[in-house]
Amino acid sequence: MAKKKDDDGRKIVAENRKARYSFAIESAMEAGIMLTGSEVKSLRQGRATIAESYAQAKDGEIWLINANIPEYVQANRFGHEPKRIRKLLAKKTEIKRLSIAVQREGMTLIPLKMYFTPRGIAKLEIGVAKGKKLHDKRETSKQRDWQRDKARLMRGKG
DSSP: OOSEEOTTSOEEEEEOTTHHHHEEEEEEEEEEEOOOHHHHHHHHTTOOBOTTOEEEEETTEEEEESOBOOOOGGGGGGOOOTTOOEEEEOOHHHHHHHHHHHHSTTEEEEEEEEEEOTTSOEEEEEEEEEEOOHHHHHHHHHHHHHHHHHHHHHHHHO
């Protein structure tokens, strides 16, 4: 089964938690994924990794590269390659918008979450992001720590 449920009823299979630390995410969108049957079975067991993956816009299509969906053991000879390139499904206008954003300097497409919708369809949340420098990462960490301390102080007083 999938790991946890989101507030929208989505079953989250994989999450790229490092992405928000390493990248400044400007916008996010949802895309479908073209999967084989054994990949869907493996995803339903919650065994995917998207931490080191990225998306690439090429020839009017978007491709998910380096995402690891382990082989489904019961699939026998009908299995799949764990790190194969997978096509992402989106509208042409969204694909065009993403490819234009990638062509700008320093922008990249980062997968943020892989999940199942309440209808059982596998989706991927993609973010258009720009890489952070070390000092930006430190500033983000400071802000997060301050927000946590502030919440702790307010809880203690009220």
